[in-house]
Amino acid sequence: GQNIDQPTEMTATEGAIVQINCTYQTSGFNGLFWYQQHAGEAPTFLSYNVLDGLEEKGRFSSFLSRSKGYSYLLLKELQMKDSASYLCAVREGRAGNNRKLIWGLGTSLAVNP
Amino acid sequence: DTGVSQDPRHKITKRGQNVTFRCDPISEHNRLYWYRQTLGQGPEFLTYFQNEAQLEKSRLLSDRFSAERPKGSFSTLEIQRTEQGDSAMYLCASSQENQETQYFGPGTRLLVL
Numbered sequence: 001g002q003n004i005d006q007p008t009e010m011t012a013t014e015g016a017i018v019q020i021n022c023t024y025q026t027s028g029f030n031g032l033f034w035y036q037q038h039a040g041e042a043p044t045f046l047s048y049n050v051l052d053g054l055e056e057k058g059r060f061s062s063f064l065s066r067s068k069g070y071s072y073l074l075l076k077e078l079q080m081k082d083s084a085s086y087l088c089a090v091r092e093g094r095a096g097n098n099r100k101l102i103w104g105l106g107t108s109l110a111v112n113p
Numbered sequence: 114d115t116g117v118s119q120d121p122r123h124k125i126t127k128r129g130q131n132v133t134f135r136c137d138p139i140s141e142h143n144r145l146y147w148y149r150q151t152l153g154q155g156p157e158f159l160t161y162f163q164n165e166a167q168l169e170k171s172r173l174l175s176d177r178f179s180a181e182r183p184k185g186s187f188s189t190l191e192i193q194r195t196e197q198g199d200s201a202m203y204l205c206a207s208s209q210e211n212q213e214t215q216y217f218g219p220g221t222r223l224l225v226l
Contacts, residue, residue: 042220050213100158106155
C-alpha cells in the first residue's frame with residue numbers, strides 16, 4: 001500500500017531551527033517533494049530530492065534516505081511568515097508516464113514570536 | 114510570464130447542478146494535473162494530461178467527473194450532478210517535460226449547498 005507520514009502540528013520560535021520529518025512506504029519511488037502551503041492558498045514548491053543526501057536552498061534544506069524511506073525539511077532562522085502547512089509528496093512512478101504524486105496530510109507549523 | 118491560472122476562483126452551486134472549471138497552465142508546460150484538496154488533507158490526485166492525452170485518471174474519480182484538454186493547452190474539469198461531498202478546493206498544476214516540479218495554480222474553491 002501507499003503511506004506517507006508526517007507530524008500533524010509543530011510549534012517553533014522565531015529565529016530558531018525546525019526539522020519536519022516525513023516517512024514513506026510506496027510501491028515505487030522516483031523522487032520526493034516538499035511544498036509549502038499557506039491557509040487558503042495553493043501549494044508552492046520548496047524542494048525535490050531523488051538521490052540520497054542533503055539539498056540546501058537558502059534557509060531551507062531537505063534530506064533524503066531512500067533505504068530508510070525517510071526525508072526531512074529543515075527550516076533555519078525561522079520567520080513569522082514561515083507559519084504554514086508543509087506537505088511531503090512522493091512520485092512513485094516506476095517508469096515512463098506515471099507522474100502522479102502521493103501526498104502526506106501536511107504538517108502545520110506555527111512560528112511564535 | 115504568468116503562472117498557472119484557474120477560473121473561477123470561487124464557485125457556489127446547488128446540489129445537482131453541473132459546474133465547469135478552467136485551468137491555463139504555464140505556456141511551455143506540456144503536462145497538466147488536476148487535484149482535489151479538502152481542509153486538513155493533502156492534495157488528492159484526480160487526473161493527468163500530457164499534451165492533449167489523458168494518461169492517468171484516479172479510480173476515486175466517479176463518472177460524474179470529466180476532464181479535457183482538447184488542444185494541449187488549457188484544460189477543463191466538469192462535475193455533473195454535484196453533491197455536497199464535492200465541496201473542496203480544486204487545484205491545477207503544470208510541469209515541463211523532463212522536469213519533475215509541478216507548479217500549482219491558485220485553485221477553485223467549490224461549495225455545494
